[in-house]
Amino acid sequence: MTGKIDKFCLVGAIAALLALIFPLTGADPDTGKMVAFVGDIPGLAVAMALCVIAGAVFTWYGVGNVALASMLLLVVIFGGWQAIVSLDDYGIGGHARVGFWLFILSLWALVWRAIDVLAKYRTLETGKQQAAHLLVPVAFGVWLLFVWQVVTVGFGVPQVLLPPPSMIAERFTGSIPILWADFHQTFIKAVLSGYVMGCGSAFIVAIAVDRVPFLKRGLLPLGNMVSALPIIGVAPIMVMWFGFDWQSKAAVIVIMTFFPMLVNTVTGLNAAGRLEKDLMATYASGYWSTLLRLRLPAALPFIFNALKINSTLALIGAIVAEFFGTPIVGMGFRISTEVGRMNVDMVWAEIALAALAGTAFYGAVALAERKVTSWHPSFRVRR
Amino acid sequence: MTLKAVVNNVAQMPVSKDAVVDIQKLTLTFQTADGPVYALSDVDLTINRGEFVSFIGPSGCGKTTLLRVIADLEKATSGDVSINGVSASEARQNRAYGYVFQAPALLPWRTIERNVTLPLEIMEMTKAERVKRAHDALKLVELNGFEKKFPWQLSGGMQQRASIARALSFDADLLLMDEPFGALDEIVRDHLNEQLLKLWARTNKTVAFVTHSIPEAVYLSSKIVVMSPRPGRIIDVIETRFPKDRTLDIRESPEFLEIAHRVREGLRAGHSYDE
Numbered sequence: 224m225t226g227k228i229d230k231f232c233l234v235g236a237i238a239a240l241l242a243l244i245f246p247l248t249g250a251d252p253d254t255g256k257m258v259a260f261v262g263d264i265p266g267l268a269v270a271m272a273l274c275v276i277a278g279a280v281f282t283w284y285g286v287g288n289v290a291l292a293s294m295l296l297l298v299v300i301f302g303g304w305q306a307i308v309s310l311d312d313y314g315i316g317g318h319a320r321v322g323f324w325l326f327i328l329s330l331w332a333l334v335w336r337a338i339d340v341l342a343k344y345r346t347l348e349t350g351k352q353q354a355a356h357l358l359v360p361v362a363f364g365v366w367l368l369f370v371w372q373v374v375t376v377g378f379g380v381p382q383v384l385l386p387p388p389s390m391i392a393e394r395f396t397g398s399i400p401i402l403w404a405d406f407h408q409t410f411i412k413a414v415l416s417g418y419v420m421g422c423g424s425a426f427i428v429a430i431a432v433d434r435v436p437f438l439k440r441g442l443l444p445l446g447n448m449v450s451a452l453p454i455i456g457v458a459p460i461m462v463m464w465f466g467f468d469w470q471s472k473a474a475v476i477v478i479m480t481f482f483p484m485l486v487n488t489v490t491g492l493n494a495a496g497r498l499e500k501d502l503m504a505t506y507a508s509g510y511w512s513t514l515l516r517l518r519l520p521a522a523l524p525f526i527f528n529a530l531k532i533n534s535t536l537a538l539i540g541a542i543v544a545e546f547f548g549t550p551i552v553g554m555g556f557r558i559s560t561e562v563g564r565m566n567v568d569m570v571w572a573e574i575a576l577a578a579l580a581g582t583a584f585y586g587a588v589a590l591a592e593r594k595v596t597s598w599h600p601s602f603r604v605r606r
Numbered sequence: 607m608t609l610k611a612v613v614n615n616v617a618q619m620p621v622s623k624d625a626v627v628d629i630q631k632l633t634l635t636f637q638t639a640d641g642p643v644y645a646l647s648d649v650d651l652t653i654n655r656g657e658f659v660s661f662i663g664p665s666g667c668g669k670t671t672l673l674r675v676i677a678d679l680e681k682a683t684s685g686d687v688s689i690n691g692v693s694a695s696e697a698r699q700n701r702a703y704g705y706v707f708q709a710p711a712l713l714p715w716r717t718i719e720r721n722v723t724l725p726l727e728i729m730e731m732t733k734a735e736r737v738k739r740a741h742d743a744l745k746l747v748e749l750n751g752f753e754k755k756f757p758w759q760l761s762g763g764m765q766q767r768a769s770i771a772r773a774l775s776f777d778a779d780l781l782l783m784d785e786p787f788g789a790l791d792e793i794v795r796d797h798l799n800e801q802l803l804k805l806w807a808r809t810n811k812t813v814a815f816v817t818h819s820i821p822e823a824v825y826l827s828s829k830i831v832v833m834s835p836r837p838g839r840i841i842d843v844i845e846t847r848f849p850k851d852r853t854l855d856i857r858e859s860p861e862f863l864e865i866a867h868r869v870r871e872g873l874r875a876g877h878s879y880d881e
Contacts, residue, residue: 496711498707498708498709498711499711499713501679501705501707502705502707502711503728504678504698505677505679505698505703505704505705506701506724506725506728506729507698507699507700507701507728508728512728516713516724516727516728517713520715523715596715598714598715598758599714600758603758
């Protein structure tokens with residue numbers, strides 16, 4: 224024993240013990256009988272018993288190392304699986320009562336302790352350390368989905384309000400062709416082209432602004448004003464100008480992404496220190512040579528900031544712009560029509576797709592940043 | 607080495623008298639919101655080929671400004687500055703000098719080698735030539751083996767040596783150094799001073815060196831220029847007679863102490879403390 228008791232495991236053990244005693248479900252209003260008993264669900268009963276045992280043992284001995292934490296995590300995973308299965312297969316969904324929720328509470332306490340230990344894991348072996356670093360956010364995400372699933376099913380939340388993740392996943396995997404078509408229309412056609420055009424033109428204008436001082440005074444306030452325009456005001460106009468297809472969405476994205484890129488690049492171009500500029504002057508380095516060798520590299524952290532901000536802005540812009548007229552394909556179009564048809568699971572599938580695409584896009588830009596500006600103090604590693 | 611030997615040595619040294627830097631009646635005034643600041647006033651100075659000239663004075667005396675004027679990083683308000691017989695601006699365009707700043711000013715995204723080849727790239731030398739010159743320059747400052755490191759992986763003293771290698775890489779005859787060792791501790795500074803002297807003796811470059819350390823100035827220089835502030839002006843020019851291959855031991859010799867004393871007197875005379 225470690226000298227003091229592990230409170231999280233204690234909560235886990237007691238909650239699981241009480242879960243075995245308190246009623247698992249309420250009565251069915253039609254038959255007046257209890258929907259299910261723990262004793263009738265062997266898997267769930269075993270999981271609860273395991274939680275009691277594991278909780279009690281670890282309360283006393285503490286979760287001392289990663290191996291023990293992993294064991295605890297396995298117990299929780301088994302428990303979570305049984306909870307979901309019993310919700311569906313034994314009709315607990317919509318009728319869950321104190322006993323069931325106490326079991327969820329027990330799982331919560333135990334997983335907290337397990338992840339806590341894993342998050343504090345430190346080793347010099349890079350592979351293991353990276354795995355540990357990766358496990359924590361993954362576990363966090365999975366737990367969130369689990370809670371979402373049991374709460375929506377357990378309380379019988381109407382699907383129009385919030386469908387459980389399992390239903391969304393089912394719809395997602397069942398509609399891959401539609402989702403792919405929407406993704407192709409919105410992301411590959413509109414977002415990527417708008418992003419490249421918006422960021423690229425802003426970059427060129429930033430160089431021009433830097434080269435010609437009066438442009439700075441004239442163009443920056445103008446850019447500021449354009450970026451302040453409400454997207455829902457601009458989008459219909461862009462649809463009128465550039466038509467229903469992806470071009471109008473790309474135009475909206477150009478408007479949204481232009482200003483962050485412009486401001487950041489202009490700021491970045493002034494990031495090089497006076498000393499370094501003097502140094503280039505002593506070599507009689509010309510404007511373009513200094514720009515290429517000193518000022519652009521120094522501006523890269525700023526430019527990547529803008530690229531990261533814009534990667535998420537671009538997707539939002541495209542989806543919102545599709546609400547204002549589009550051919551019958553596209554993520555924004557699908558969301559607006561499926562909401563109208565009360566197909567909320569499809570809306571959520573599109574939201575999941577948007578989240579995936581947006582995260583992947585941002586991740587790709589962040590990865591490129593890490594590669595290109597590995598010299599920057601925020602990424603430096605001693606080699 | 608005795609005083610007599612030193613004097614004999616000096617007598618035997620070939621004295622070349624062609625001026626590398628020639629400054630006549632230089633005045634520089636900065637216009638600021640609080641009124642004009644007289645940074646330099648009526649400065650006359652000649653630096654001959656092969657000399658090691660130190661500028662010493664309290665902060666604000668314009669010694670760095672004077673160096674920056676020679677480098678064409680500041681424009682004189684009036685007076686003439688000629689480098690190798692041409693104007694400072696032309697000299698800069700001709701890449702007549704290598705400049706070492708107070709801080710290393712190495713670009714963090716370039717390796718040490720590519721930092722040293724930076725001026726060579728700008729001067730459009732071939733890749734093979736650049737690599738060879740970087741190799742030679744890094745060898746001069748004893749940094750070979752660190753070519754592929756990044757600046758932030760090196761200590762402060764090594765970074766400053768790399769910046770000296772960069773200034774040496776394109777083989778300019780004139781080396782302008784603005785308190786290059788000011789931020790380093792005394793042990794590293796002594797070591798770099800020795801290395802710098804060896805380099806000077808070997809390459810026969812002309813060096814203009816700004817410092818606020820009296821021992822450093824006396825130890826390194828063949829000529830010491832003592833300056834005073836408000837307005838910045840030259841109040842004494844002291845020629846030293848130590849041989850080029852001097853060692854740190856001369857710092858205990860009577861001549862050394864005598865010259866240091868004269869520098870200190872000059873600084874005291876030029877600086878009124880009751881302001």
